[in-house]
Amino acid sequence: MFEIFRNMTASRRQTLVQVLTYMLFCAAILIFPLFLDNDFLLNRYARYLVLGMVTMALSLSWGYAGILNLGQALSFGLGSYAMAMALKLRTVPVHTGAGGLPDFMVWNNVEKLPWFWEPFYSLGLAILAGIFVPVILAVVLGWFMFRGRITGVFVAIITLANLVVVNLLIIDQQRFTGGFNGITDLAQLEFFGFEFDAYSKSTYYLVAISLSLCLFGALALTKSKAGLILQAIRDHEERVRFFGYDVAVYQIMAMSVSAAIAGIAGMLYTVVMEFASPTFLSVPLSLSIVVWCAVGGRQSLLGATIGAIVVAGMQGALSESEAFLDTWMLIMGAIFVLVVLFLPNGLAGLIDMLARKAFGRGRHRKSDGPASDIIPTETAKSP
Amino acid sequence: MSEHLRIENLSVEFDGFKAVDNLNLSVDKGELRCLIGPNGAGKTTTLDLICGKTRSSKGSIQYRGREIANEPEYLIARAGIGRKFQVPSVFRQLTVRENLEVAYCRHVGVFANVVRSGHSPESDGLEKLADFVGLSGYLDEPAEHLSHGQTQWLEIALLLAQDSELILLDEPTAGMTHQETRKTAEICNRLKGKHTIIVVEHDMGFVREIGEVISVMHQGTVLAEGTVEEISRDERVKEVYLGSVGIDDA
Ligand SMILES: Nc1ncnc2c1ncn2[C@@H]1O[C@H](COP(=O)(O)OP(=O)(O)OP(=O)(O)O)[C@@H](O)[C@H]1O
Numbered sequence: 001m002f003e004i005f006r007n008m009t010a011s012r013r014q015t016l017v018q019v020l021t022y023m024l025f026c027a028a029i030l031i032f033p034l035f036l037d038n039d040f041l042l043n044r045y046a047r048y049l050v051l052g053m054v055t056m057a058l059s060l061s062w063g064y065a066g067i068l069n070l071g072q073a074l075s076f077g078l079g080s081y082a083m084a085m086a087l088k089l090r091t092v093p094v095h096t097g098a099g100g101l102p103d104f105m106v107w108n109n110v111e112k113l114p115w116f117w118e119p120f121y122s123l124g125l126a127i128l129a130g131i132f133v134p135v136i137l138a139v140v141l142g143w144f145m146f147r148g149r150i151t152g153v154f155v156a157i158i159t160l161a162n163l164v165v166v167n168l169l170i171i172d173q174q175r176f177t178g179g180f181n182g183i184t185d186l187a188q189l190e191f192f193g194f195e196f197d198a199y200s201k202s203t204y205y206l207v208a209i210s211l212s213l214c215l216f217g218a219l220a221l222t223k224s225k226a227g228l229i230l231q232a233i234r235d236h237e238e239r240v241r242f243f244g245y246d247v248a249v250y251q252i253m254a255m256s257v258s259a260a261i262a263g264i265a266g267m268l269y270t271v272v273m274e275f276a277s278p279t280f281l282s283v284p285l286s287l288s289i290v291v292w293c294a295v296g297g298r299q300s301l302l303g304a305t306i307g308a309i310v311v312a313g314m315q316g317a318l319s320e321s322e323a324f325l326d327t328w329m330l331i332m333g334a335i336f337v338l339v340v341l342f343l344p345n346g347l348a349g350l351i352d353m354l355a356r357k358a359f360g361r362g363r364h365r366k367s368d369g370p371a372s373d374i375i376p377t378e379t380a381k382s383p
Numbered sequence: 384m385s386e387h388l389r390i391e392n393l394s395v396e397f398d399g400f401k402a403v404d405n406l407n408l409s410v411d412k413g414e415l416r417c418l419i420g421p422n423g424a425g426k427t428t429t430l431d432l433i434c435g436k437t438r439s440s441k442g443s444i445q446y447r448g449r450e451i452a453n454e455p456e457y458l459i460a461r462a463g464i465g466r467k468f469q470v471p472s473v474f475r476q477l478t479v480r481e482n483l484e485v486a487y488c489r490h491v492g493v494f495a496n497v498v499r500s501g502h503s504p505e506s507d508g509l510e511k512l513a514d515f516v517g518l519s520g521y522l523d524e525p526a527e528h529l530s531h532g533q534t535q536w537l538e539i540a541l542l543l544a545q546d547s548e549l550i551l552l553d554e555p556t557a558g559m560t561h562q563e564t565r566k567t568a569e570i571c572n573r574l575k576g577k578h579t580i581i582v583v584e585h586d587m588g589f590v591r592e593i594g595e596v597i598s599v600m601h602q603g604t605v606l607a608e609g610t611v612e613e614i615s616r617d618e619r620v621k622e623v624y625l626g627s628v629g630i631d632d633a
């Protein structure tokens with residue numbers, strides 16, 4: 001009996017340490033502005049936090065459910081466009097062009113606001129769209145993929161292709177989307193009497209608080225029974241079915257929640273950057289998210305978040321000097337290869353391992369599996 | 384006793400090769416049925432067909448009077464059929480406790496499970512189960528750290544946690560020591576009556592210990608059916624199978 005009690009506290013203790021670590025991180029990002037009175041830098045850090053958020057969303061689907069979504073930037077970009085459309089319609093007429101039309105529509109000889117722009121007069125509807133358009137797309141795509149039992153690298157290819165299609169569509173439909181230039185010259189976000197100037201503490205706090213809430217929401221999901229089943233699916237998809245779980249529904253759920261968080265992150269990105277652009281749903285960004293996630297540790301929500309902040313931060317710092325900018329992609333590629341080869345669970349896995357060494361036998365969830373398991377495959381999984 | 388599972392004229396082909404060919408099998412509720420036969424006789428394939436892992440090309444499988452042939456796996460599992468695979472398959476990255484939590488599947492809906500803790504109040508029962516199969520010291524250990532034998536036991540514990548009405552066991556004692564085999568036999572004997580069990584097994588000692596009715600499979604069909612004594616007297620069975628293994632050697 002004592003043995004059971006001791007073991008139970010071991011697993012509870014692990015959860016407690018995890019929650020405390022997450023709280024520490026959230027506290028750190030929330031008090032950070034007290035030590036930094038530089039709106040320019042705050043804006044930059046808010047940007048990194050947003051990138052951390054979308055990467056955390058990928059960790060939920062990739063790290064926990066084994067769904068390598070190479071189109072993660074799709075949800076992000078759609079969220080960002082939703083916010084940009086709403087803010088564009090809120091600009092004072094001077095910026096908006098004649099007859100209340102956004103300026104780029106006027107240049108493209110559009111005469112009437114397209115029907116799908118109408119709902120964005122309402123900020124509430126825009127925010128709903130920023131969340132639910134990505135979610136609905138994820139459900140539809142997930143339905144086709146997971147009902148058809150598509151797994152592993154094919155999921156990666158399909159999601160990537162999907163991203164490319166939407167990206168091209170947005171660039172192509174310049175009359176309605178602003179094309180290459182995206183949607184620029186936006187009004188400031190305002191709600192509940194707060195103004196969110198991109199270069200202000202209020203925007204930073206909006207981002208930091210959103211990230212904290214999403215982080216804890218996602219953590220709660222991973223700690224639920226559904227979260228456990230997702231991890232079981234990642235491990236051995238087929239076996240889960242024989243316990244009576246409809247695997248496809250769980251996978252669709254994971255992808256949708258991930259899409260929702262990415263959509264929120266995308267909306268925040270527009271507020272921070274003050275524009276939306278096709279690069280927000282481009283292949284390079286999407287692949288960067290995967291790299292950040294792998295570097296930080298895809299099986300740790302916080303690890304993935306910090307991975308994005310650190311790597312994107314490094315990129316930001318290096319890009320100050322022109323010489324480094326060109327080599328950046330090379331450096332990033334090298335980091336990715338090193339992590340895949342030597343740290344299959346990223347920085348979080350490394351810290352986990354060190355902590356285990358320091359504190360003795362603990363619960364070692366993260367396996368130091370072979371590098372090849374970075375992309376889940378069906379092989380060696382059939383019972 | 385009422386009929387629990389009824390298989391009629393079941394067939395499946397793999398590229399023209401009939402792995403199961405017009406199989407007929409009927410198992411009563413609470414019965415413990417042993418399925419024996421030479422390698423490649425189609426025993427595993429039969430279990431695959433029952434639990435939905437393989438789709439049949441012809442025939443019917445009725446479980447409690449309901450046709451389940453070619454239904455999706457998860458619906459067959461929900462109807463009350465559990466399976467232990469020939470190659471132990473557990474969730475290697477999850478701890479023993481988490482494995483048991485997944486197997487304990489009273490509620491399978493996604494929405495209910497989002498609000499349900501991954502650490503269920505039934506945990507106590509699951510801990511007893513781990514204790515029962517000798518894994519109580521490994522509750523918080525990932526399953527990949529277990530030995531082959533322990534993995535076998537974990538999978539048996541998963542089946543017990545799942546608590547299905549019809550349990551399909553594919554060579555549960557493979558790689559087990561003599562003592563462990565006896566314990567498995569004991570578990571099977573304890574389960575029968577309440578659960579219906581179909582065991583595929585090569586170990587004749589084990590079959591003797593638990594078997595009431597034995598079905599012998601050969602080339603995809605049932606060759607003979609009867610008690611251990613009847614089977615060991617059957618000339619055809621001797622020819623295809625027992626001649627080489629020897630039912631009396633065990
Ligand atoms: N998916 C498949 N594709 C092609 N052939 C298959 C497939 N599954 C099984 N077979 C073949 O069907 C036959 C029956 O296989 P099965 O695994 O059912 O035999 P078994 O009775 O369980 O044998 P063992 O005692 O060796 O486990 C074998 O000849 C096997 O090669």
Ligand SMILES: [Mg+2]
Binds near residue numbers: 426469553
């Ligand atoms: Mg077999």
